[in-house]
Amino acid sequence: MSNSAQLDNVSVVKKSNIYFDGKCISHNVIFPDGTKKSVGVIFASSLRFNTGAPEIMEVVSGLCKVRLADASDWTSYGAGQQFSIQGNSHFDIETIETLDYVCHFG
Template sequence: MSQFENVTLIKEANIYFDGKVTSRTVLFEDGTKRTLGIMLPGDYEFSTSLKEEMEILAGNLDYKLAGEDWETIEGSGVFYVPANETFQLKVHSVVDYCCSYLTE
């Protein structure tokens, strides 16, 4: 088990796709933000404003960045989505993830 210390946690959840994707917002002392979330099986499309690091803590999915081929993550892994881009996911199991919003 890993953990974040001395953080601020927004109590209310972020809820998308009728609850199939949900997350909690975590604010860090250095001003950065992450979300810890769950995705249930399904196909999803998301858009970024900042660059995002998507760390898969558990679960299996395929992801597709704009202009790229589909890639697969099984169990754990990381991928990066440029700022102001749309990306697609095919989620095959319950996925536990941590999304970091990068200022570059």
């Protein structure tokens, strides 16, 4: 994972992924080696995401609180921070400020 402000040499899927009545919108990007990430935004809300593959959520900007499936406490994350989610799991997220993120799969 890179702290770069951009993702280079990727293909972008034009159709957006819209979740939770527009509270989360993302686009899939595909790298030359076939790996996939999504780049998106979560507007102020409280949501639960289910995972298939393991994920790393990289916070680009904004502020959120997260509670992983196996945790009872919430943890805050801001720009430049990240958190990991196991595959076939879930996490609760409360966005305090609009959140720009990159989701790294696998």
